[in-house]
Amino acid sequence: MLISTSLSTQAANLPTMSAPSKPRRHPTLSLLFPPSAPEVSLANVSRFMSSASGLDKSLMLLQYPARMVVPVVLLLVNRISRSTALRADLRKRLSSKLLGVVQRLNAMAGAIGDARTMMRLFGLIPILAALKRILLGSAPAFDTTDSTISTLQLITLFCYYPLENLSYLSSKGAIGLSKAREGRWSLWSVRFWAAYVMLDLWALKRRRDGLIVREKAARLEGQDVNESEKGKSTLNSDWEQWTEEVMVNVGYAPLTVHWSVPSGLWSNPGWTGLFGTIACVSGIRSSWRRMAV
Numbered sequence: 001m002l003i004s005t006s007l008s009t010q011a012a013n014l015p016t017m018s019a020p021s022k023p024r025r026h027p028t029l030s031l032l033f034p035p036s037a038p039e040v041s042l043a044n045v046s047r048f049m050s051s052a053s054g055l056d057k058s059l060m061l062l063q064y065p066a067r068m069v070v071p072v073v074l075l076l077v078n079r080i081s082r083s084t085a086l087r088a089d090l091r092k093r094l095s096s097k098l099l100g101v102v103q104r105l106n107a108m109a110g111a112i113g114d115a116r117t118m119m120r121l122f123g124l125i126p127i128l129a130a131l132k133r134i135l136l137g138s139a140p141a142f143d144t145t146d147s148t149i150s151t152l153q154l155i156t157l158f159c160y161y162p163l164e165n166l167s168y169l170s171s172k173g174a175i176g177l178s179k180a181r182e183g184r185w186s187l188w189s190v191r192f193w194a195a196y197v198m199l200d201l202w203a204l205k206r207r208r209d210g211l212i213v214r215e216k217a218a219r220l221e222g223q224d225v226n227e228s229e230k231g232k233s234t235l236n237s238d239w240e241q242w243t244e245e246v247m248v249n250v251g252y253a254p255l256t257v258h259w260s261v262p263s264g265l266w267s268n269p270g271w272t273g274l275f276g277t278i279a280c281v282s283g284i285r286s287s288w289r290r291m292a293v
Contacts (some may be wrong), residue, residue, distance in 0.1 A: 068273025194256035251279025
């Protein structure tokens with residue numbers, strides 16, 4: 001009995017153990033996984049990559065940084081080949097190894113690009129389903145500016161997918177389009193994608209106006225502290241989502257214009273890698289934060 005009492009007294013005097021604090025996330029990881037999002041775990045990564053959108057974004061994370069690294073490595077090869085501090089045989093050997101790296105990076109980026117294009121072969125099906133709902137009157141169409149934008153975006157995608165699919169299959173020899181028609185259809189597919197991006201920027205402008213109105217209303221009408229804090233948290237989350245979607249389009253907009261022009265806007269693949277990486281990182285942040293745990 002005395003022993004039991006002594007142990008109870010000692011237990012009562014022990015310091016209270018606080019709950020383990022959440023591990024601090026590395027700043028680099030925060031670029032992809034915002035603090036408000038589900039934790040980075042193998043289960044969540046698997047869930048993210050099991051969706052078509054998540055897998056596509058994960059592949060982009062390999063494809064576009066590889067494009068961005070290539071011109072840096074080529075610049076290094078150029079510096080080495082002109083260096084007088086290295087022996088000629090060493091310069092040749094280093095340049096050969098680095099050019100091999102460039103070749104492998106280009107091959108990887110090209111293979112991933114093919115895989116992502118193949119994944120879009122059935123992208124038209126959900127567009128047809130959405131257009132069917134609108135035509136049958138089960139979804140609002142042309143009631144407001146927002147629904148008009150959404151419908152126009154569906155129309156651009158309805159044109160984009162067949163043109164991209166057919167021109168891509170023709171480039172692989174699966175169907176027999178002429179090279180001229182194949183090139184035209186490929187260009188027009190990207191032009192319809194560019195139109196989609198422009199419409200998305202218009203929709204984001206309207207959402208920004210709505211968020212500003214909500215922000216002002218929250219400041220004027222927030223009487224209840226709890227309700228005010230809850231509304232503020234929701235508003236901050238909506239602003240974060242809006243910013244991520246803007247950055248996705250900041251990455252995609254120059255790419256769609258570049259690919260819509262026969263000669264392109266630039267010849268350096270580093271720009272393609274940079275803008276693609278911006279769109280990729282922002283897209284992963286947005287999708288990961290909204291992912292249900």
